[in-house]
Structure formats: C-alpha cells, structure tokens
Amino acid sequence: MLRFDHLAVSAETLADGVAYVEQALGVALAGGGQHPLMATHNRLLGLGDLYLEVIAADPDAPRPAHPRWFDLDRFTGPPRLTTWICGCDDLDAALQASPPGAGQPVALSRGEFRWRMAVPADGILPFDSCFPALIQWQGPAHPAPRLPDTGVRLRWFEIAHPQAEALRAALADRFADPRVQIVPGPTRAMRAEFDTPHGRRALT
Template structure:
C-alpha cells in the first residue's frame, strides 16, 4: 500500500517557485539541496509528520544529466505550479508491478545523508499527464520531513483533475487509500492542494 510522501511544485527558476509559495502560504521555505543525477535543486516545506512540499527547478549551475529529468522538467514552461505528487512504498518493485505502464524504472539516489530509490520514467513523464504518483522508497530512517522546521502547515486535500478521471481512479484503486485524495473529471489535467496554514486555508495549483 502506498502513502502520501510529498508534493512537487515545479518552476522555471527556484527563486520564482519559492516566492510564489511563500506569498501564497505566508510561511518561509527551508533550504533543500541539489540532485546531481538529475541536474535539479529544491527548497522544502514541512506539511506534517512524514510529509512535505518540494519546490523544484532545473539547477542552472549543474551539468545536464544526459537523460530526461524527472517530473518532465525539461519541458516545463509558464508560471510555477503544482505538477506532481509522490507516494511512498516499502517495496518499489512490487508497487511498480501494480502501477500503469510508464511509471518508471528504479534509480538509486542520494542527497546529503538522505538515501532513496525512486521510479523515474525514461522520458520523464509520469502516467496520466503526471497525475499518477511518482513512487519512492526511502532507504533507512532519515526522511526530509523529519529534518524540517515546524511551520504549522498541513495538507487538507489533494485534488486530481483529469479528463480520464475514472481510469485514474481505477489505476489508484488498491494502491493508496487516503481520504485527502480526490479524483475529479475535468477537461484538462490539473493538480490542486488545499493547505491549512497559520493564516487560514490556502490553495496551491
């Protein structure tokens, strides 16, 4: 069974993404780091025990990774927006066996003291226009949320809007059961998170 691990908000530059989130939520993001294997960098926000928000962008100082970046960042354009959600599992191969075709191949990754395995699609694009979750398996007890300062922010709801909503529901059925996640029929794919902050409920999309 999968569980919510974190949300990914993509941006053309890390600075633009951080500014948007801090303005929208009224809290400060914590430092993150660099991902050498993907040529990306991030900043983070704790959203509760074992759960966080990641603002991610291509690192202009990093060499190109020689393969498509995760979260389809090579094709990202426009203002910062929520693009992906990531689900945690204890057995990555078993989760992939039940996931739709194109959910990715396992990669061993690291940042500082953090170690994890993640399924990354060959073309960088996750199924259902990115609305099927990226699958992650943390190695060891260290997890980013446990290293982040408390902000008083919590995820209230995660809305998945897609023109093939019923097919997405079927793909998720039996894999994750979280009352905060809802799949909605919509003409265009979109991801929307409702977050309770010290200043009230805010939306990221």
Template sequence: MNFSCETGGSRVIEFAMRFHLALDHVAVVARTLDEGTAYVEAVLGAKLSTGGKHPDMGTHNRLLSLGDRTYLEVIAVDPEASRPSHRRWFNLDSFSAAPRMTNWICRTDHLDNALAAAPAGSGTVAKMSRGDIHWWMGVTEFGRLPFDDAMPALIEWPEGFHPAKRLPDHGFRLTRLDVFHPEADKLLAAFPALHSVDRVSLREGPEKRLIATIATPEGNRILA
C-alpha cells in the same frame, strides 16, 4: 539512463507481496528556484527551507514541512549543474510556464511491487540522492508519468527515515489534495491502490490539474 537499480539481495522482487501507499509530498515546478519559492511563500505566507541538489537529475529544491512525513517541494533546473544525458523528472526539460504544482509523490514500503502493479510507464527503480540523503524512486525514461503526470511518482525511503523530520515545523498541514484529469476513472482502474491514499481525491476534470488545501497559521490557503 545511468541509474543504479537494486533488485537483488534484500530487495528481491516478490510481486505477490502487498504494498502500502501514502501521500509523501507535492511538487511545485518552476523555471527558477527563486521564482517558485516566491510563488509558494506569497500564497502560503511560509518561509521555505534550503533543500539541496540532485546530481543525477541536474535539479535543486527548497522544502516546507507539512507535518509528519509530508512536505512540499519547489523544484527547478539547477543552472550550475551539467545537463544529464537523460530527461529530467517532473517534465522539467519542457517546462516554461509560471510556477505551479504539477506532481504528487506517494511513498511505499515496497517500491518494486508498487511499480509492478502501476500503469505501464510509471518508471523503473533508481537509487537517487541529495547530499547525504538516499532513496529509491520510480524514474521514467521520458520525464513524464502516465495520464499527463496525474499518476503519482512512487518513492521508497530507507526504513525509519523521512526528510520531513529534518525540516522545521511551522504548523503548515496539507489537509486535502484534489487531482483532476479527464480520465481519472481510467487511472483509478489501472492502479486501484490509489483509492486508499488518505487526503487525496482523484476526480474527473476538463484538464489535468492539482489543487492542494493547506492549513496555515493564518487559515486555509489554496495552492495550485
């Protein structure tokens, strides 16, 4: 995988350093960007903003602000992009179903330490970009995260920057995210830091599933 890993200089790994986690955004995966956008806009009564392209992954997205430093992303394979030599994130290379929310993403103030504490297979540090936006993310070799993607992807934004600040705020807010998995207790034991993530409930369920409660100008809506 041809990613730029930055572990030297100002990003020296200090495993003993503590790190903070917070809910950053949720991802709705779709076969096409238009299909995913139509699904989210129909459920929420929202108008999504143009996002951009991810050249390292061959994907593109549209976005919806969910308040300060939180947003919703609809993401799909970009048909105009060259196929990358590695697996795309969010298991997009194997996705063929109706649009649904498949992943959640937590931001951290120290990605190296967070990944060191996370379950095996949570990824390695990669520098990513979308237009003039750059960030670091834990990217996995196989395009999937532990526990059937119930484990959140981990991301670190440049200090003082967050893409939600660029999005129009239409009053939508994520009030609760329920993450279900048959081995939810094992995930929490493997990564206890998840206990501290506000608005997220990680619970046992018959299958992996994400359900978001989103407050809209017309009342609460459920997105799954």
C-alpha cells in the same frame, strides 16, 4: 500499499518557485539542495506527516544526457503543482502493479537521505503525470520530521483529469488517503488547500 509522501511544485527557476509558495502560504521554505544526477535543485516545506517540494532545473549543473524527472525539461510558465509522490516499502513490486511508463528504479542520496525513485525514461508519468511518482526511502531518515514546523498542514489535494476513473482504478486497493481526491476534468489540473497560521491558503 502506497502512502502519500510529498507534493512537488515545479518552476522555471527555483527562486520563482520559492517566491510563489512563500507568498501563497505566508511561510518560509527551508532545507533542500542539489540532485546532481538529474541536474535539479529544490527547497522544502514541512507539512507534518508530508512535505512540499519546490523543484527546478539547476542552471549551474551540466544538463543530463537523460530527461529530468517531473517532466522538467518541458516545463514553462508560472510555478505550479505538477507532481505528487507516493512512498512504498517495495519499489519493484509497486512498479509491477503500476501502469506502463511509471518508471525504472534509480538509486539516489543526499546527506543522510537515501532513496530509490521510479523515473520514467521520458520524464513523463502516466496519465499526463497525474499518476504519482513512486519512492522508497531507505533507512529511517525522511525529510518531513527534520523540517521546521511552520504550522502548515494539507487539508486536501485534488487531481482533475479526463481519465479520472481510469486513474482511480490504477490506484484502487493500493492507496487510500482521504485528503486526495481524483475528479473528472476537461484537462489535467492540480489544486491543494492548506491550513496555515494565516488561515486557509491554496496552491494550484
């Protein structure tokens, strides 16, 4: 089974992404750091059992010889939700049951965190990156419980795609979270609504 692990907001610069999320939700982000292998950096926001990640290419890191994850090499425009990430207990088995192009396992670490993540060779996940990125945390350390509790909780997360039925079928019997809705749409789009100390707020 797959478990909803976190959401990612991509941005051209980390400062732009942080400003977008903090203004939209009315709370401060915390934590994060660098991913040397991917030449990216991030900031995080705890959501109780989940967390939100703001991620961007790191201008101070050498550009990698391979495509960055989350399709960041092609990212342009304002910060926005681009990726959702699902956890699993066996990444290799999860990939075998996933559509072609879901990625190959890459071992990563930062501080106390150790994880394996499926990274597509071209950086683009199936269904125009509407299929979730897959992650397997190794050991007990996970970012969510270690982040400050700002009182923000995810109410729902909607993924719109022209092939919504096929995307739902690719996750059938493997993922069930009432907060996640996959709906038909003319183009890919993501939207999330949150309960915050300032009322209901949304990210797109």
